[in-house]
Amino acid sequence: MKRAIILLGLLVMLTGVAVTAQDMVEPRMDLVIADLGQPETNPWVINRHRFERCVAESLGVTLDEFDDENSEEKHVSQAESIIARQPDGLIFNPLTSPAGIQVARLLEENAIPGVAVGRLVVSNYDTDYEGEHFIAQVTQNNDTWxxxxxxxxxxxxxxxxxxxxxxxxxTSAEEIWNGVLSVLEMHEDIELIAEAWDRLNRENGILYAEQFIARFQPGEIDAIIVLGAVAGLGSQFAVEQAGRDDISIITTDIDEQVAQFISEGKLGFSIGGHWMVGGFGLIQLYDYLHGFPVENTQPLFSLIPVDASNIDTYAEGLLQGCILNDEQVKNLSRVHNPDADLPGFIDEFSKNWEEFVTADMMEEEMEEEESEGDG
Amino acid sequence: MSGPEPGLGVDASEEARAGRSEMLRNNVPYIAIVLVVLLFTIVSGDRFLSVRNWTFIAQQTPVLLLLAYAQLIVVTTGSIDISVGSSLGFSMYMAVLGMVWLGPAGIVCGILAATLIGFVNGSIFSLLKISSFVTTLAMLIIVRALLNIISDGGSIYVTEQAATGTYVDSVAAPWLLALGRFPNILIFALVVTALMWVFYEKTLFGQQLKALGGSERVLSLFGVSVTWFKIQVFVAAGFMVGLASLISLGRSGAGTPRAGEQFELDAIAAVALGGTPLTGGHGSVLRTVVGALTLTVVANGLTIAGVDPSWSRVARGVLLIIAIAISLNRRRIGVVK
Known part of the structure; x- marks a missing residue:
């Protein structure tokens, strides 16, 4: 009887070991992932690349970056050339939905897994997409943005x-605007007095702000909402040059300059952190390449609103790109952590990012103090 | 025994040297493409030479090639058309919109739209005597704006099957999508190339194009209405853009407000790489093919080699300057503008 119990105990232990061994996957260190997006001409792209590089380094992935020169045709041509390089996977930031659909088709035809980040290829992955190799689209929540x-x-x-x-x-830009409108329309006293839809660069930010300044006298306009920090800073510049401190600029994306302006009170508000989707997409693709099925095909990142009250924390924690250390990145991957919950992290990060950054800062301070003490 | 006269000897060697220079200039596009292919073969090997990659190159080149033909027609006369990118986007959208309205036959709306834009370009340039650069610059802006107005920012998709409500604006045309894929897109481009060669090299119109680029006065002495001829030149270029729009629509699978952006610069670069001087007077269909192919292969090869995108653009720009610097016959060019 005793022997039987011992045997049973051993069997249970061996089963446990077998299950654990099955859950553990040997991380591949030879993965080459290509990244296709737009040129590094705005903070979103720059930050996305910075964070993605950090994640790639933590996971031991080789990341090759390419851009589409902001052209739909070149987006597709570049995707073709990248596929000819035979990478293990592709992260792409589709310039437009039609261009994204062509890239998805290429992924299917060439059996290369890919994840779209930042912009949607289809409105709803689960209902609108039937392919196998375009595995997910990790974007921000445009409505809440x-x-x-x-x-x-x-x-x-x-x-x-x-x-x-x-x-x-x-698509994403239009969805964001619909989100803005959904709030403004609830307030009858708020009036949308002028619209400009154009390429978002600094020159156009200046150009349209100057047109609005010329068109509206003080008291006729209170604020200009500008999508993207590059154009937003251009508008801010125009307002400052014209001495129209009656006009506030509300923008999106946060780089060093935006942070400085918010800190000085020149800009009232911005919203950012959505460039993290690139790194999250990379983790999702990395897990998939290790045999883990995609848990959430369309996780949405909620952006981080920033104003004078929290800009210092944001600047301290999120401006440098490498927000997560090696261990934290690996903890989000099921290859390294069977309990990893990447979709949950993506969903929750905007709610507890300040605690996250503060804890990280405190940890760094303690490490510094310890090393000083040792010295 | 007396030797040759010194003066004659110098003339002969100068002539020989000039002949060699001329031969080198004429063959620069061919030498460039061979060198480019060799370079990327050494750097990237199998991946660059793979059938899959050359299938991609065969899909990437035709739209640029047809736009380069449109540019070649205009550039040979000493003018330029920088509206081809906007015109391409507009005619793609009109083609797919025409299909929504009229069924498959509606695709001709794309060709008609591009031809009409060519007619307007030619009329403004010829009748109002506004330079081709300024005229087509204005049309680049106007046509892109019209595209934005008509599309209201939306895209119309070309699908394999009739849509079931996923996309609000779509049209089922599997034959068009097939046209945008290898080998059909390549066959289409080869047929157009053959017709373009006959048109450019063998017809009276082709000869008159070169004559106009050489001297407008000479052409008028032959009794040709230069004003009308210039309009016809832009109409012919517009028609070529219309043909490009068909395969571009098949390749991209949608008419969008951003289609064709920046393509005008690539089309001009392809013509210039083919050794056609932007001052007009002469040109070559075959060398334009090589120019377009070189541009495509260089962009493709640099990506496969993993060159940083910004450096890739620097390399392409430098190649363009070197190729044109070698291929230019400076003795034929009186003024550099």
């Missing part, structure tokens, strides 16, 4: 607002 901008406008007490937005045809 727009709503946050709208709410910031309401909270600041602006009544007459103009906007400068991406030229029409970019």
């Amino acid at each position: 727009g709503q946050a901008i709208g709410q910031a406008t309401v909270d600041a007490g602006h009544k007459k607002v103009a906007m400068i937005w991406n030229q029409k045809g970019v």
Whole structure:
């Protein structure tokens, strides 16, 4: 009887070991992932690359970056050339939905897994997509993004607002604007007095802001909402040059300059952190390449609203790109951590990012103190 | 025994040297493409030479090639058309919109739209005597804006099967998608190339193009209405853009407000790489093919080699300058503008 119990115990232990061994996967160190997006001409792209590189380094992945020169045709041509390089997978930031659909087709035809980040290829992956190799689209929550901008406008007490937005045809940009409108339309006293839809660069930010300044006298306009920090800073520059301190600029994306302006009170509000989707997409692709099925095909990152009250924390923790250390990155991958919950982390990060950054800062301080003490 | 006269000897050697220079200039596009292919073969080997990669190159080149033909027609006369990118996007959208309205036959709306834009370009340039650069620059802006207005920022997709509500705006045309894929897209381009060669090299119109680029006065002395001829030149170029729009639509699978952006620069670069001087007077269909192919292969090869995108653009720009610097016959060019 005793022997039987011992045997049974051993069997249970061996089963446990077998299950654990099955759960553990030997991490591949030879993976080459290509990245296709736009040129590094705005903070979103720059930050996305920075974070993605950190994640790649933590996971031991070789990351090759390419851009599409902001052209739909070149987006597809570049995707073809990248596929000819035979990478293990592709992370792509589709310039437009039609260009993204062509890349998805190429992935299917060439059996190379890929993840779209930042912009949607199809509105709803689970209902609109039937392929096998385009495995997921990791984007930001455009509705809540727009709503946050709208709410910031309401909270600041602006009544007459103009906007400068991406030229029409970019699904994400239009979704964000719909989010803004959904909030503004709930307040009858807020009036949208002018719209500009064009390429978002500094020159156009300046150009349209100057046009609005010329068109509206003080008291006729309170704020200009500008999508993207590059154009937003251009508008800020135009407003400052014209001495129109009656006009506030509300923008998105946060780089060093935006952070400085928010800190100085020149910019009221911005919203960011959505460039992290690149790194999250890379973790998802990395897990998939190790045999883990995709848990959530369309996780949405909620953006981080930033104003004077939290800009210092944001600048300290998120501006440098490498927000997560090696251990934290690996903890998000099921290859290294069977309990990893990447979709949950993506969903929750915007709610507890300040605690996350503060804890990280405290840990660093303690490490520094310890090393000083040792010295 | 007396030797040759010194003066004659010098003339002969100068002539021989000039002949060698001329031969080198004429063959620069061919030498360039061979060198480019050799370079990338050494750097990237199997991946660059793979059938899959050359299938991609065969899909990437035709749209640029047809736009380069449109540019070649105009550049040979000493003018330029920088509206071809906007015109391509507009005619792609009109083609797919025409299919939504009229069924498959509606695709001709794309060719008609591009031809009409060519007619307007030619009319403004010829009748109002506004330089081709300024005229087509204005049209580049106007046509892109019209595209934005008509599309309202939306895209119309070309699908394999009739849509079931996923996309609001779509049209089922599997034959068009097939046209945009290898080998059909290549066959289409080869047929157009053959017709273009006959048109450019063997017809009176082709000869008159070169004559106009050489001297407008000479052409008028032959009794040709230069004003009308210039309009016809832009109409012919517009028609070529219309043909490009068909395969571009098949390749991209959608008419979008951003289609064709920046393509005008690539089309000009392809013509220039083919050794056609932007001052006009002469040109070559075959060398334009090589120019377009070189541009495509260089972009493709640099990506496969893993060159940083910004450096890739620097390399392409430098190649363009070197190729043109070698291929230019400076003795034929009186003024550099």
